[in-house]
Amino acid sequence: MNVKWVLALALVAVGAYYGVTSFKKSVTPYISFAEARQSTGLVQVNGVLADKNYVLKKDEQYLEFKLRDSRGEVMPVAYRGVIPGNFDQATSIVALGRYQGDHFEAEQLLVKCPSKYQAEAQKKASTS
């Protein structure tokens, strides 16, 4: 066995090790609310704003709202950080975080708003 192959195998082994461990660490599955309540790690849930009775404290950058998923289940979500603009008009909200006690503690919010990019064009093109 010569130096070249030893180094090559070492590289591939280290690369594969980092690849597998990092992948497991950073993959965040979209899961249902029921599963989110059971999970301990970082997960992603998505849904829509259940109602307009949300608590928004802009000075403290704190947001509390209820998320409703496609099955109609509702889960309270708390979020601290930069509040996404026009959050209450979102057509879909993705929350990344973990379930704690009685609510979902979001670390990151992704908000999809209507009429962006090609969505409009899509609608128009399909009418013709």
Next chain:
Amino acid sequence: MNLGQAFTWVAFFASLAAGLAFLAAAGGRSAAERPARIAFRVQWLAYVAAAGFLWYILFTHQFRYQYVASYSSSAMPHHYIYAAFWGGQEGTFMLWALITCTLGLLLMRLRHPLTWASMFFLNLPLVMLGLVTVMRGPFLVYPAGMAPPDGQGLNPLLQDPWMTIHPPVLFTGFSSLVVPFAIALAGLVKRDYDGWIRLVLPWCIFSTGMLATGFIMGGVWAYKVLGWGGYWGWDPVENGSFIPWLSNAALLHGLLIQRVTGSLRRTNFFLAITSYVLVLYASFLTRSGVLADFSVHSFANLGLTGFLLSFLFVAAVSGYGLLIARLKDIPKPAQPLGNFSRESMMWLGQIVFMLMCALTAVGMSAPLITRLFGPASNVQTAYYNLVNAPLAIAMGLLLGLAPLMRWRQHEPAALVRAAAPSVVIATVVTLGAVVGGVCEWIPALVVFGAAFALAANTVVTVRGFRAGWKHGVAYLGHMGVSVLLIGIVASSHYGNAVQVQLPRGQQRVALGYRMTYEGIRKQGDGKDRVMIAVDAPERKFEAVPALYWSAYNQGYMKKPHIERFLTHDIYISPLEMVGEDDNQGAVWLAKNETRQIGQVKYTFVGFDIQGMGTPQMSIAAQLRVEIGGRTVHARPKVEMASADPNTGKVALILPGTVAKSNQDVLAVEVSTKPLINLVWIGAIIMLSSVFLSAIRRLMDLRAAR
């Protein structure tokens, strides 16, 4: 059929004719060469005409064309109308075809035994692209009477000078990988396992350079316009052009090894095919809509999934199939790859490139991979940094070792002597970095590797340039890469960032900068600026980041202010105007719910909606107000946001409940970007080296004729 569609049909039929003629010419029938040339030129002219026609309808605002209405508007400035060409999916497919065809025109001019066979394989993707342009071109027209009076315009984020040039440059690099693919297949078919190298080398370098230019332009745009503070976001679209670039960079180094030592024949064919397969795979991922939930700028689904998959399938099967068929026929090298030598270090470098490529590809395919085992999920962008950082250490070390070693065989003792000064310099630089705050293992090791590579390559570059510029350019590029690596580590990992709220007229301190928000400056183009006086230890300046409402995006658009210094940038990104929530302090009332405030009772009776479904629709709330035994009816108009259609509730600000308004507080994020200039300097050095190398190899190709 309109003129644009007619041109795309001409191009499609010309591609079929050219394909047949190239096949005959490649088979040795010289009579077919002339028709092949003509057919291919007709195809090119048809695409040029189609492109000209698209620009014509864009500039003359013919909104009966769906594409024109979707991506431009009559109010748009001219240089953005020009960029609306590639504003949408359909236009970029035509641009892809036009660029591929133009590169084919250049390839056809080169006289080489493989030219005709290469042209046949280059023409194959053109047939596919021709088909999609015919089926899904940018020339669809609205049915009579359905055309809108004005277009929707282009996303204001894309209305930036960099965005008029970045997409075509990146796209040229992306498309140009077809040439190494085509030449490799021609070499395999013609059993020319060594001769293709000289022909492919300048193209390979050209692709490396064009893609890198595209990345850098995109990085500058992200940094200057998007305002999240970075220049590379590991978005699927970015990754999609990065993975073929890595594979192509591995090919470039493999070609150099094969040229000197005669080894790695099969590897190089594999890499040339893989680069283009990755181009098609990335197109499939980002354009078919499979990632639509995971990326902000993937295109929406145009129903092209099947087409893109078959495109990928055709290229992969013909490429890898041909390689497997010839595997036994490709002769083994006379001498095996040296054990401890320059080429073995370069070979290890190729492995590093391919590992980066594979791990990045795995990350961007995460939604597809995880779907096999459960719910589709994505990886966080931290994944890419985690996997690529250790590989960057290996890359830096190899980048420094390889040029210090001789081809074929090298004495370890001689290497130690040659590398010692660079190791000393790298150690000093790393210690300096540690003192400067780099106190984690991996970033410190990346800095060590990059500093070692920089020192070693500086020595060989100087030596090379003394012997003539041709001998130094490659090492110059490696110097650029090392500088770039150091800049990336410093600017992305060691800046400070803090969010701060600035009440108008009051000074606040963030990161040691005294900042006062002074107000809003209206701009003619509607992109209003906020004015912040900053008193920094370095100097006093006025920061004017943009913060404005965009009707197109239905959201606030932001553009950061960047104050540049030699050693760092101060990056001020506006977040939002605090206290603009219209419903703050409002009371939500359900139907027939009564709320008493003081002596007054308010009852919400119901909504009164006028002009339902029209743009002039207005909503009013019917209220019954009881004051001291008297009943009054009120009908205040309410905003859409104040009415909740799901629950039937309305938000009202009633006298006595109004919360104190805290309007006019600006929230900003202030951050520092240490050594960001090294990123730009490294990038410029690297690019100049790449383009000088391309010229050098082209000169070699001409001299050999």
